[in-house]
Amino acid sequence: MPEEPEDPTAEELLEADQIQGNILAGFNKDHQVFLFLRIEQTGEKAPSQETVAAVKAWLRALAPQISSLNEVHRFNELFRTLRARLGRDPHGVSATWMNIAFSAAALEILTSSQDVAEFKDSFFLDGLPARSSDLADPTDETAEGHPNQWVVGGPRNPADILVIVASDSPAALAERVAQLKASLSQATLPETGEAIGSALRIVWEEAGETLPPPLTGHEHFGFKDGISQPGVRGLIRRSPAEYVTPRVIDPAKSPQPDPRIPEFARPGQPLVWPGQFVFGYKAQNPNDARVPREDLMMSGPAWARNGSYLVMRRLRQDVRAFRDFVVSESARVSALSGFEGMTPKRFASMLVGRWPGGSPLARSPLSEDEDLGRDGFANNFFQFELNSPPPLELKSDVGYNGDTFSLSMEDSKGAVCPFSAHVRKVNPRDITTERGTRQDVLTRLILRRGIPFGPPYPEDPGDAMLATGEVGTQRGLIFVSYQTSIENQFAFLQTNWANHGRNPNRSGGEDPIIGQSPDEPRRHRFFEITAPGHPPVTRELVEEWVIPTGGGFFFSPSISAISEVLGRPLA
């Protein structure tokens, strides 16, 4: 059917050869390296003309190697198809990807201050260290979480450029990273023959690795991660129509005509307009789940089109502190009426809002349902405020037998999933928050592309482990998110919801996983749990087990902007 050009709800064709692949498709690789680069400069002085020319030449040479949405999407589709056919991950199908992003300071060096001033996001313009206290990172300069102590991205070790290399194969990853480093140390300026290595310096290198079994796909506290992601509207190809986010719901058996609630790409995955994640496209309307805002998302220079803000936070996880708290607190709580028999596992799951295997408390309140956790068509289908609608039926070619697990029930008191459980804090779904309705919630969502770093915490950290230093080793999450407004999305989620004692669920305390209390210097958090038919019980959280230790706010430009704008030779 021909498309009405004026139809505001028509989905746009995405410029898939221009958008970097990790943004909308996601690398989904088990092995990744994050290289933080600094454009050499002496003291406070701006880099020399020679240095800038060298960086630009390096970018021109690098641009063709940057992986696009088109490439990553096609590979992911192939992988998905093979996995569905084989019933396991296919062997020998592998790819190695690279993406790049720049700080505001780097963009100013490579373009102009006028260009950079067109970006309106103050968090991006200011940079992460300057806004770290907004996120309630510690303000005590000696604290591990203060930017002065960070391993990268603080005032002592700023990073201008972030390169992400990702692969299915550790060997291929190592080879590509070696090539990249060689390009820094060996490549020369085509014009002068001068070495580029004097212009760019590696300030930090972090390896991200999916944890080994049995924790594969889980973060260090033991919980399955990355289950809930928004779906993105938009086409990779018009004819035949191929959407960037596959639509698996059968429109005949499960029509979704109601414009008042979000349209779902798969159960629990609402569709959001691409302008929330990539500049230059239709953006989500805070008052309408289906019809986008009238204006395209474009709060930057013209060349920002097809780009996205990248937030990177190196979050160290103190597994020992988390487990100690869970064990001691669950024992205390089990003495309270309504919480008899509370186990550490259940208590930890109440902090997260999901069981370790991924099943949501909302659908499995009292014990873990491992089958539900594994079922990707059911483990994200739930809500908080109202009884769940019936399960959505999927297209026959998906080969799904149907969602027969118990459905989520009205939980407006937080008696099933605590108000401040992590998943309820950062995605309140159908809750009317202090900011607005479920339509407004859709404007806050981010695309998460994180991966753990460091070895898993030993299950039984005995003396031998302590002696080898396994316990003391740093571990945590390399948090990566993409969005078109750091202020309204990432920073909003962190400050207004995770760090807030009452928002967005009226009460409940701060997010016990990623929340931070701005109440310096105590920084104590609170966590409220409620047993059905009982008044809420408040517990104090004295320890912090997620500590920021590095990061930055970056911009991930289009591939042509890398070569033609950032890499454009100096006049």
Added chain:
Amino acid sequence: MKYPRLDPPAFLTDFTTEQQRNDWSKEVLGYFNQGIAFNDAFPGVTSQFYNPVTTETADPFIEPLIEWPGFPKLVKDHFPNDPEMAWKTAETGANARERFMDEYLEWHVVRKNGKITRVSFTCETAQYYNFLAKTDPAKLLEIYKALVDPQFQNQVVLADLIVGGVYQPRNKWNREHGAVHLIQTNNNLFAEVMIAAQACILRSREDGTPITDADELIRCAEYGAPGRASDPKIGSDVNGLSRAGNSISLRNPVALYLTGWSSGGMKKPDGSPVGNYWKLLRGKPSPGANQPAMGLHLVFEVPASEGFVVGDIKIGSRTIQFGGQLAEKINVGLFGLVCNEGQSNNPSFKCGVGPAAAEPQAAMAAESVGASVVQKLPTRVPLDQ
């Protein structure tokens, strides 16, 4: 439990006589009674909204906080990626307070040499000041002097406030030289009580499914403007409690409150975190961490000993140039009073149906809906007017 009467907002001690205390309670309860009458006029409905002085609040009861951010959401959403334009718009023009500050928070900015030196915030209602004007004009004048821009406090005279025996809420001291109480048309105590009352009416779509979405409810029942933070939030939370069969009222003392404020991310000119420069001039502070305050009038001002002014403070790399930057740090709210869960079972009504011609959903033909007269609160001033 029954309240003997409703106390003045945040248990203020402005009233000096029993007569005043009783009359204030009577006035506010009058709003309650109007809300109850509105609900009872729907066929088959026994109002779930109740008067907490005349009707027992049964144990166990809860006192839920309903709160929202103080900076106007309609303005914020109009400039989603340009916060500076949003802050500027919200306080630009002679009628900015009436036009834009519609979340039960209004503010007044004092500048010296182009820099902000003081911002005062209020959530007090005109009804209270009107009551004081009638019952104790001297106290009214005293409060005005305490709340206006201090450089003008000795110039305020009663003749500016009460003209021909009638209190003038939009007098110059409350508009040009201070924010003593709310003046935006719908920022008032009657609206708070009526929205809570009207939101107790259950609503359903043409196909009979219950309406639960905040904006859909407000469009359906027409008790305020969708797209805002406050009214849809009050309506949605109250309606959720109503659907659960609760009896619903408002906690004593009934008022709008500043429930929380923070200095998060603010830095002195030397880059160190600011001290606590918030001063609560009226109302009660938070009783403890994570507990909502019952603030009424709040001022942000740097003590002279610090050697700099508000306009030198930075939030990120942006200096404070607008009161709205501070308004974003303030939450506004009210406290419900809820009991008898599951004990009410009222019918639901289609959209647009008001008390005059209302019939229960099950018995009503679709074509009869248009005949009803809906009692509406005035709607908000659109942003583009």
